[in-house]
Amino acid sequence: MxxxxxxxxxxxxxAAVTAPLVAHAQEAPMVMPDPMTWGLAYEQMSFEAxxxxxxNLISEGExxxxxxxxxxxxxxxxxxxxxxxELGNPDPRKFARIDTNGDxxxxxxxxMTYKMKAFKAADKxxxxxxxxxxxxxxxxxxxxxx
Numbered sequence: 001m002x003x004x005x006x007x008x009x010x011x012x013x014x015a016a017v018t019a020p021l022v023a024h025a026q027e028a029p030m031v032m033p034d035p036m037t038w039g040l041a042y043e044q045m046s047f048e049a050x051x052x053x054x055x056n057l058i059s060e061g062e063x064x065x066x067x068x069x070x071x072x073x074x075x076x077x078x079x080x081x082x083x084x085x086e087l088g089n090p091d092p093r094k095f096a097r098i099d100t101n102g103d104x105x106x107x108x109x110x111x112m113t114y115k116m117k118a119f120k121a122a123d124k125x126x127x128x129x130x131x132x133x134x135x136x137x138x139x140x141x142x143x144x145x146x
Contacts, residue, residue, distance in 0.1 A: 043139065047132050057129030060119060067115045071108055081105040118142075 050058050050066040058066070076086050083105050084095060098106050098114045122130050122138035130138075 059129050063119050071111055081107055
């Protein structure tokens with residue numbers, strides 16, 4: 001009996017606390033912040049998510065798995081290609097750098113070829129893995145190249 005009463009009290013309390021939030025949510029749609037504006041915090045979260053074995057290095061296998069998951073997440077129509085619209089209309093120069101055959105979309109092979117070149121270029125100490133510092137340096141250098 002006590003458990004039922006506590007569960008009921010918890011449900012009533014939860015409803016009372018969340019009701020104003022639900023009402024507010026119906027008034028205005030919730031807008032999520034753009035994680036690309038988070039700077040190093042976003043890079044750190046991405047690094048930790050990709051480092052599945054927790055050794056503070058992104059191995060080639062972890063890198064490939066993360067890139068493949070990213071491709072699949074961006075390919076909204078699941079046709080095996082990424083269009084500029086699916087990528088939020090990126091800078092045409094950046095897009096063309098990856099679109100090696102110039103057909104206007106990126107295949108998985110084009111993306112992975114580009115990503116693996118980036119992985120090898122970022123691995124400055126040649127240990128076969130990317131530290132957080134190597135990734136930040138690589139991203140910074142790429143941003144400056146545009």
